[in-house]
Structure formats: structure tokens, C-alpha cells
Amino acid sequence: MDAREKEIEKLKDYKYGFSTDIENTRAPKGLNEEVIKFISNIKKEPRWMLDWRLKAFERLKQLKEPNWQKPKYPKIDYQDLYYYSAPKSMDDKPKSLDELDPKLLETYKKLGIPLQEQARLNGIAVDAVFDSVSVATTFKGELNKKGIIFCSMSEAIQKHPELVKKYLGSVIPLSDHYFATLNSAVFTDGSFVYIPEGVRCPMELSTYFRINATETGQFERTLIIADKGSYVSYLEGCTAPMRDENQLHAANVELIALDDAEIKYSTVQNWYPGDKNGKGGIYNFVTKRGLCKGKNSKISWTQVETGSAITWKYPSCILKGDNSVGEFYSIAITNNHQKADTGTKMIHLGKNTKSKIISKGISAGFADNTYRGLVDISKNADNARNFTQCDSLLMGNKCGAHTVPYIKNKNSSSNIEHEATTSKISDEQLFYCNQRGLNQEEAVSLIVNGFCKEVLQQLPMEFAVEAQKLVGISLEGSVG
Amino acid sequence: MLEIKDLKAKIDNKEILKGLNLEIKPGEVHAIMGPNGSGKSTLSNVLSGKKGYTVSGDVRYLNENLLNLEIEERAHKGIFLAFQYPLEIPGVNTNIFLKTSLNAIKKARGEKELDAIEFLKLVKKKASELKFDEKILSRQLNVGFSGGEKKKNEILQMSILNPKLSILDETDSGLDIDALKIVSEGVNALRSKESSFLIITHYQRLLEYIKPDFVHVLINGQIVKSGGSELALELESKGYESLS
Numbered sequence: 001m002d003a004r005e006k007e008i009e010k011l012k013d014y015k016y017g018f019s020t021d022i023e024n025t026r027a028p029k030g031l032n033e034e035v036i037k038f039i040s041n042i043k044k045e046p047r048w049m050l051d052w053r054l055k056a057f058e059r060l061k062q063l064k065e066p067n068w069q070k071p072k073y074p075k076i077d078y079q080d081l082y083y084y085s086a087p088k089s090m091d092d093k094p095k096s097l098d099e100l101d102p103k104l105l106e107t108y109k110k111l112g113i114p115l116q117e118q119a120r121l122n123g124i125a126v127d128a129v130f131d132s133v134s135v136a137t138t139f140k141g142e143l144n145k146k147g148i149i150f151c152s153m154s155e156a157i158q159k160h161p162e163l164v165k166k167y168l169g170s171v172i173p174l175s176d177h178y179f180a181t182l183n184s185a186v187f188t189d190g191s192f193v194y195i196p197e198g199v200r201c202p203m204e205l206s207t208y209f210r211i212n213a214t215e216t217g218q219f220e221r222t223l224i225i226a227d228k229g230s231y232v233s234y235l236e237g238c239t240a241p242m243r244d245e246n247q248l249h250a251a252n253v254e255l256i257a258l259d260d261a262e263i264k265y266s267t268v269q270n271w272y273p274g275d276k277n278g279k280g281g282i283y284n285f286v287t288k289r290g291l292c293k294g295k296n297s298k299i300s301w302t303q304v305e306t307g308s309a310i311t312w313k314y315p316s317c318i319l320k321g322d323n324s325v326g327e328f329y330s331i332a333i334t335n336n337h338q339k340a341d342t343g344t345k346m347i348h349l350g351k352n353t354k355s356k357i358i359s360k361g362i363s364a365g366f367a368d369n370t371y372r373g374l375v376d377i378s379k380n381a382d383n384a385r386n387f388t389q390c391d392s393l394l395m396g397n398k399c400g401a402h403t404v405p406y407i408k409n410k411n412s413s414s415n416i417e418h419e420a421t422t423s424k425i426s427d428e429q430l431f432y433c434n435q436r437g438l439n440q441e442e443a444v445s446l447i448v449n450g451f452c453k454e455v456l457q458q459l460p461m462e463f464a465v466e467a468q469k470l471v472g473i474s475l476e477g478s479v480g
Numbered sequence: 481m482l483e484i485k486d487l488k489a490k491i492d493n494k495e496i497l498k499g500l501n502l503e504i505k506p507g508e509v510h511a512i513m514g515p516n517g518s519g520k521s522t523l524s525n526v527l528s529g530k531k532g533y534t535v536s537g538d539v540r541y542l543n544e545n546l547l548n549l550e551i552e553e554r555a556h557k558g559i560f561l562a563f564q565y566p567l568e569i570p571g572v573n574t575n576i577f578l579k580t581s582l583n584a585i586k587k588a589r590g591e592k593e594l595d596a597i598e599f600l601k602l603v604k605k606k607a608s609e610l611k612f613d614e615k616i617l618s619r620q621l622n623v624g625f626s627g628g629e630k631k632k633n634e635i636l637q638m639s640i641l642n643p644k645l646s647i648l649d650e651t652d653s654g655l656d657i658d659a660l661k662i663v664s665e666g667v668n669a670l671r672s673k674e675s676s677f678l679i680i681t682h683y684q685r686l687l688e689y690i691k692p693d694f695v696h697v698l699i700n701g702q703i704v705k706s707g708g709s710e711l712a713l714e715l716e717s718k719g720y721e722s723l724s
Contacts, residue, residue: 450572
């Protein structure tokens with residue numbers, strides 16, 4: 001097999017695994033003050049932003065990389081990474097899609113995310129992040145009419161400094177933990193969303209993250225603010241080329257919901273998972289946290305995690321406002337040598353706060369899947385309620401599933417429920433489906449989709465179908 | 481349609497079928513009766529291709545070597561097994577399962593798949609013919625179904641998939657008399673010159689409603705006696721003892 005044939009053969013397994021040959025502008029390799037200044041400078045950031053980054057960097061020097069998680073990985077050499085990489089054509093900001101490098105347009109077309117607005121059927125606004133920069137944001141004009149701000153983080157720092165200053169780091173503090181602090185020092189781009197008071201965002205907002213360059217970490221930063229009585233549904237998707245090296249993706253996502261506001265945040269994560277023998281793949285170490293700041297506010301996380309060599313994240317809710325609601329719906333699928341340690345933290349601070357956790361872990365091949373979650377009811381959180389359900393599905397006998405629920409309860413008026421199940425796809429179920437004409441892969445996909453149904457139902461319609469297919473594809477070759 | 485010669489099947493080194501011979505022609509209804517442990521369920525499993533058996537002998541189905549085909553390929557070619565214990569699949573809507581199944585078979589045959597509306601029309605018609613409560617179709621497959629509902633659901637699937645050879649594995653077990661009648665009517669409605677049935681049962685009771693063309697007695701992995709429908713009555717009065 002020559003190299004090209006090999007490439008084609010590989011792409012059958014992970015169809016987003018191609019790479020785009022494009023000239024990059026990079027920061028010098030390594031992590032130091034100069035590199036941070038380089039990033040801040042190339043983004044033409046104001047002084048306060050650079051100071052913030054440097055403060056984070058100072059803090060980082062005192063922090064230790066955590067090591068309590070279940071999936072272990074070889075030591076990352078942080079001096080051997082590029083912290084900024086962007087297509088050269090983005091140096092002089094293209095003013096419109098017509099000026100955008102056709103190679104970039106082609107890349108997104110290949111990924112099924114056409115950036116031309118007229119090509120999009122269902123009115124979904126997209127922010128496309130390629131390595132370290134946002135290359136395009138669609139439907140900005142239409143959203144602007146309603147006062148909605150949807151732009152790249154870099155642009156928000158320039159144009160809406162008062163909002164960024166007020167909220168950036170307000171949910172995930174500078175010194176939170178190693179990866180969050182690293183992100184605060186070197187973050188490159190991501191999306192910024194502001195929904196003004198009383199506005200219901202008329203379309204789905206979405207960000208599509210693509211890692212392309214080699215030896216590059218992606219450190220995106222997303223900030224979503226839903227002002228009083230507003231509503232927004234936001235979705236992120238992620239893919240990367242197939243490479244033998246492990247690549248680090250350490251994002252921070254902060255959500256803030258004021259009085260009576262609601263944020264629905266969905267993720268379909270399909271980073272390159274590595275090959276069948278566990279070589280390569282993305283380390284997906286992400287900090288996601290939402291603050292239900294106002295009364296009656298609601299934040300709902302839905303995640304479908306099918307990619308990455310290691311997924312390590314706990315999208316969480318701080319329920320500060322009285323009567324606020326936090327939800328976490330998760331599907332984590334691990335196959336071959338993939339590993340996941342994921343779950344949520346629900347921190348009940350306000351009165352009458354409610355949280356709901358539905359987690360579905362599916363493990364196949366040699367994979368290892370851990371649900372880790374915290375329900376924390378503080379002293380003043382009267383009448384708090386939590387319902388947690390963790391279901392694990394195992395395929396074969398070489399994989400693992402673990403459930404690690406922590407409950408801290410300091411208020412006797414609370415009501416906490418926890419249910420957990422572990423099951424296997426039985427040979428009898430497969431035989432039944434086969435006898436009805438389904439082949440092995442169709443049968444597995446059907447059974448697993450049934451298992452995940454409660455979570456899939458939470459996804460916006462446009463993405464639910466895609467996610468269902470992804471669930472099937474991720475488990476191909478896991479049985480038989 | 482189906483020609484079985486000297487069929488032997490072993491599981492965990494234990495021989496269950498010990499040289500079974502049987503021929504089923506298009507349009508015929510054959511009943512297999514036998515005591516517990518005689519190999520009845522093994523026969524239906526082996527014919528539908530279930531894994532785990534060591535099988536030898538010659539089985540021709542529509543002039544093809546059946547034993548070489550995968551389970552789903554046999555289904556695509558018109559073999560249907562009504563399960564003795566239909567499986568529960570949580571989270572999967574019964575309608576979706578039926579549609580996925582029908583379209584998988586249609587696709588394999590190169591026929592046009594049904595869209596949601598065409599399918600619903602078909603399923604409504606079939607359900608009402610079988611006096612099957614439509615509400616059940618929007619429930620999770622077999623989850624929380626009563627024994628009777630599960631069996632009726634099997635017959636509904638059979639009537640939608642319209643198989644050439646239907647194997648009914650103790651479909652009558654656990655059914656009350658009303659359910660038994662409905663299930664039997666369903667089977668009788670499907671009888672035609674082209675479709676054949678292999679009905680596996682413990683008791684003669686079912687055969688009062690579905691009149692077989694042939695009755696075979698299976699004891700210790702072999703067919704020891706064959707005859708017309710009167711053989712079932714004879715067994716009912718004399719028991720299997722007289723034949724073993």
C-alpha cells in the first residue's frame with residue numbers, strides 16, 4: 001500500500017481525519033512570557049488583557065498538573081508545543097467570506113459546515129475556529145438587529161471590553177486549576193455571545209472547532225452571557241486530522257445566566273480518537289462551568305462525547321440564584337483504547353434550586369469510561385433537589401465502566417436521589433435484531449441509540465440525527 | 481422450500497439434534513411436537529442461524545445452502561422466527577424497530593424502502609387486522625409488555641415482514657384462550673400458496689386453531705413419527721411415552 005492508499009484506508013474509519021495544507025503564522029515554540037506577549041500582540045489586545053494573561057501565567061508557575069483522574073497519560077512537555085498557529089491568510093483580517101482563503105472555505109465544506117449563509121438551510125449561525133483563530137462568523141447582521149452579539153472572543157475583547165472585563169473569569173477564576181489557568185494565560189480564540197434582556201435568540205448559535213496544525217495545542221475560550229429573561233441555545237462541534245502524536249485541547253467555557261434567563265449548551269465532540277491501537281488522538285481536557293447567577297435562571301448542558309483519546313471534563317452548574325435549575329445530560333462513548341473521565345458538579349447555593357444529571361456511558365474494546373460527579377448542597381440551599389441517573393453499557397469483556405458519585409449535603413431539607421445501572425448488550429438481543437434483518441452494526445447502533453435516548457432527545461433537532469449516526473459509527477467494529 | 485437432511489447440532493459438546501430429516505414445500509404448514517429437551521428450540525435456532533452450535537448435515541432453502549448464510553441474510557431471504565421469549569430493547573420504540581427491520585430487509589432485496597408515512601399506513605392496517613392495540617406500538621420494544629402482548633407483537637412483525645418461511649417457537653406458551661385465538665387468526669390470514677410455516681409446540685391446543693398439513697414428533701433429536709393432523713390428537717390422548 002502506498003502512502004496515499006494508506007491515507008484513504010485510514011479515512012474510512014474517521015472521515016474528518018484529513019488535514020489542510022495551509023501556510024501558518026506561528027508563535028515560537030514553548031511557553032513563556034514572550035509567547036504570551038506574542039499572542040496578545042498579534043490579537044492587538046489592550047493592555048488589561050495582556051496583564052490578565054500574565055497574572056494567570058504567574059499563577060500557573062505555582063500550580064501542579066492534577067493527577068487524580070482515572071486515565072493516566074505520559075507527561076506533556078509544555079515547552080515543546082506551539083501555543084498559537086493561524087492560517088497566514090488571516091494575518092490581514094479578511095473583511096468578508098469572499099476574501100477568505102478558498103482552502104479554508106473548502107475545508108469547512110468538506111466537514112459539512114458550509115460557511116456561505118445561503119448554503120445553510122436551517123438558520124444556524126456559525127462561528128468557525130481554525131486552530132487558534134476564528135475564521136468566520138455567519139448571520140452576524142441578522143443577529144445584530146436584535147442586539148445579540150455573536151462574534152469571536154478576539155473581536156469581543158476589542159469591541160465589547162466592558163462585558164468581557166466584567167464576566168471573563170467570573171465563573172472560572174484565573175487560578176482555578178492547572179489547565180484552566182494555562183488556558184487563561186494562552187487562550188487564543190473562541191466564541192463570545194451576549195443576549196440582551198428579554199430577547200429569545202431566533203436561531204441556534206454554534207461554534208465549529210477544528211484543529212489542523214501539528215504540534216499545536218488548541219486553547220479556546222468561550223463566554224456566553226444571557227441577560228435577564230433571555231434565551232439561547234448554543235452548540236459546539238469539534239474535529240481534528242488523524243495524527244500519530246497526541247494533541248492537547250484545553251478549553252475554558254463560561255456561561256452566565258441572569259434572572260429568568262436560560263442557556264442550553266450542547267456539545268458534539270468528535271475529536272480524532274487515535275487509531276485502533278491507541279496511537280495518537282486528542283487529549284480533551286476542558287473546563288466548562290455555568291453560573292445561574294439570577295433567580296429562576298436555568299443552564300442545561302448536553303454532551304455527546306465520542307472522540308478524543310482522553311476526555312476529561314465536568315461541565316458544571318453553580319446554582320446561585322433562588323429557584324435556579326441546572327441540568328447535565330451526557331453520552332460518553334469510548335471504543336478501542338479511548339478513555340473518558342467525565343461527569344458534572346452541581347453546586348446548590350440558592351434556595352429551591354434543582355439539578356438533574358443523566359449520564360450514559362458506553363464502553364467497548366479496551367476502553368475505560370468513568371462517571372465522576374459531585375452534588376454539593378450548601379447550608380443555605382433550602383429545599384434543594386437533585387436527581388442523578390448513571391447508566392453504563394458494556395460491550396465485550398475487556399472494557400471498563402466506573403461510577404464515582406460524590407454527595408455533600410449540608411442542609412437537611414434537601415432531597416437527593418441517585419440511581420445507577422450497569423448492563424451489557426446481550427447476545428440474545430443481538431440475535432433478535434439480526435433475525436429481523438439488521439446486521440451486527442445496525443443492531444448495535446439501534447440498541448445503543450435506545451440506551452442513549454433520554455440524552456439524544458435533549459439535542460436540537462438539526463443535530464440529533466447527526467449525533468445518532470455518530471453514536472453508531474463510533475462503535476463500528478466493536479462486536480463480532 | 482426447505483429440505484433438511486441428516487441435521488446434527490451440538491452445543492457445549494452435547495449433541496441435541498441427532499440426524500433430523502424434514503421437507504417443507506411451499507404453502508405447507510408443518511407442526512413439530514415433542515417433550516421438553518427433545519431439541520425443538522434448537523431446531524428453530526439452528527434454522528435461523530443462531531451462533532454457538534456446531535452444525536452438520538445439509539439444509540437447502542430455496543435451492544441454497546442455508547447453513548452458509550448469516551442470520552440477517554436468512555431474514556432477508558424470508559425466514560422469520562417468532563421467538564418463544566421475545567427480547568426487550570429499552571429506549572427503542574416498537575414502531576421504529578419495525579420500520580428499521582422492514583427497511584433493512586427491503587434494502588437487502590433491492591426494493592424501495594418505505595418512508596414514515598407509508599410505513600405508518602401499513603402498520604395501522606396490520607395492527608387493526610390483528611386487533612392489536614396501536615398504543616403499544618409507541619412503547620419501548622417489549623418493555624413492560626405482558627406475555628400475550630409480546631407474542632402478538634411477534635405475529636404483527638411477521639405479518640408486516642411477510643416472510644416465506646415462518647418458524648413459530650412455542651408461540652402458544654403463556655397465552656390465554658383469547659390471545660391464542662387472535663394469534664392463530666393472524667397466522668391463518670398469512671397462509672398462502674407461497675408461504676410455509678413450521679410450528680413448534682408442546683400441546684395440541686394451538687393446532688385446534690391452526691390446522692397443520694403435517695405433524696412430526698421430535699424425540700431425543702430425531703423425528704420418530706410423522707403424520708397428518710390426526711397425529712396431534714393421538715399424542716394428546718396417549719402422550720409421548722408411547723412413542724419413545
